[in-house]
Amino acid sequence: MALQLIRPQPCTDPKCRGQHAPAERVALAKSLCGTRGVQLTELRRQILELLWESGRPTGAYELIEVLKLRRPRPVWPPTVYRALEFLICQGFVWKIESRNAYVPCAHPERQRDCLFFICTNCGATAELEDLRVEQLLAENATVLGYRVKRRVVEVEGTCARCIAAGAAGAEKGGARWKVGI
Amino acid sequence: MALQLIRPQPCTDPKCRGQHAPAERVALAKSLCGTRGVQLTELRRQILELLWESGRPTGAYELIEVLKLRRPRPVWPPTVYRALEFLICQGFVWKIESRNAYVPCAHPERQRDCLFFICTNCGATAELEDLRVEQLLAENATVLGYRVKRRVVEVEGTCARCIAAGAAGAEKGGARWKVGI
DNA sequence: TGAGCAACGTTATAACATTACTTATCTTCA
DNA sequence: TGAAGATAAGTAATGTTATAACGTTGCTCA
Numbered sequence: 563m564a565l566q567l568i569r570p571q572p573c574t575d576p577k578c579r580g581q582h583a584p585a586e587r588v589a590l591a592k593s594l595c596g597t598r599g600v601q602l603t604e605l606r607r608q609i610l611e612l613l614w615e616s617g618r619p620t621g622a623y624e625l626i627e628v629l630k631l632r633r634p635r636p637v638w639p640p641t642v643y644r645a646l647e648f649l650i651c652q653g654f655v656w657k658i659e660s661r662n663a664y665v666p667c668a669h670p671e672r673q674r675d676c677l678f679f680i681c682t683n684c685g686a687t688a689e690l691e692d693l694r695v696e697q698l699l700a701e702n703a704t705v706l707g708y709r710v711k712r713r714v715v716e717v718e719g720t721c722a723r724c725i726a727a728g729a730a731g732a733e734k735g736g737a738r739w740k741v742g743i
Numbered sequence: 744m745a746l747q748l749i750r751p752q753p754c755t756d757p758k759c760r761g762q763h764a765p766a767e768r769v770a771l772a773k774s775l776c777g778t779r780g781v782q783l784t785e786l787r788r789q790i791l792e793l794l795w796e797s798g799r800p801t802g803a804y805e806l807i808e809v810l811k812l813r814r815p816r817p818v819w820p821p822t823v824y825r826a827l828e829f830l831i832c833q834g835f836v837w838k839i840e841s842r843n844a845y846v847p848c849a850h851p852e853r854q855r856d857c858l859f860f861i862c863t864n865c866g867a868t869a870e871l872e873d874l875r876v877e878q879l880l881a882e883n884a885t886v887l888g889y890r891v892k893r894r895v896v897e898v899e900g901t902c903a904r905c906i907a908a909g910a911a912g913a914e915k916g917g918a919r920w921k922v923g924i
Numbered sequence: 925t926g927a928g929c930a931a932c933g934t935t936a937t938a939a940c941a942t943t944a945c946t947t948a949t950c951t952t953c954a
Numbered sequence: 955t956g957a958a959g960a961t962a963a964g965t966a967a968t969g970t971t972a973t974a975a976c977g978t979t980g981c982t983c984a
Contacts, residue, residue: 635933
């Protein structure tokens with residue numbers, strides 16, 4: 563059951579102009595798991611790959627659909643949610659709270675909270691770090707007396723491609739998986 | 744069916760050290776609705792009041808429970824979601840995306856995106872504006888070529904009171920409504 | 925050889941949200 | 955007055971997202 567559509571994707575972090583192939587990112591995750599003494603099992607690997615292939619925030623139930631087609635036996639929600647929890651804990655995946663959907667993390671080796679820019683038209687998601695934002699949030703937290711655990715920064719808008727295409731509410735989809743074989 | 748527990752709450756925006764009573768905030772909403780030519784109906788007003796009373800992000804189904812007790816006839820999800828949509832559109836309520844829950848807006852007259860600091864222990868939520876954060880996000884959006892529509896900034900942590908109380912995962916609740924009469 | 929553990933399977937259900945259609949209420953103007 | 959239109963709310967059903975609770979598998983290691 564070979565995977566389809568493994569192709570490079572531009573890294574959306576301006577600090578990293580390179581290109582990342584999903585396979586390469588999955589290999590990095592595998593390697594980090596080795597270092598950390600945890601397992602990137604087949605299911606976990608498969609979910610991480612699917613997220614890389616998708617190219618947009620993807621819901622758990624969408625993943626379940628695809629996994630049902632690609633795996634010998636059907637997969638149920640708790641299984642997928644457990645795998646997602648693992649991937650999130652290890653820093654390989656982010657949850658986009660404003661969409662109840664998941665995206666792969668471009669730089670799991672970094673382990674910092676990121677900002678996300680999400681195109682409401684095509685779903686394209688850009689992930690980046692900005693320490694200045696983190697600093698401002700920390701500063702505000704101090705003023706309020708809060709001890710920070712997690713930052714959720716999600717900016718919804720329209721991406722450059724969709725602006726160029728004049729799209730401001732036309733299509734809704736985004737990438738789709740080639741399923742089967 | 745008079746409301747209980749209408750008491751002042753500290754404004755969590757450092758730019759505004761005053762105290763806001765829920766009743767006063769509801770009156771402001773009423774007045775703004777008048778100006779805008781829209782109606783703050785009984786149901787909408789009641790939901791806004793409940794959110795002010797609650798003192799923490801409150802889910803739609805929790806509101807439904809209370810409304811079922813306080814209103815002559817039961818209330819169903821679409822009714823509440825419609826009212827919430829109205830309140831959000833008018834800037835009287837925010838949705839906390841990371842919790843699928845709702846909080847009243849301390850300054851509906853302002854109409855800007857806010858930052859939220861949410862205590863994972865007691866639910867206390869601080870709302871504030873920081874133009875510097877907005878600017879940084881705008882700057883990043885420009886670099887990425889995104890046109891910004893909405894910002895979601897939610898910082899999870901522990902509030903000063905819970906830190907002082909040594910609580911780092913004990914209770915889970917927060918304010919509760921006095922229901923009835 | 926069976927205790928301990930991590931991962932996954934399975935059923936059921938909780939929690940959050942929307943669709944589609946109906947009914948009520950209010951306004952306005954012929 | 956009362957018909958037409960607009961706005962809001964009622965209701966049943968359903969869709970979507972997430973977790974609880976318990977069982978099974980397969981591996982490791984004493």
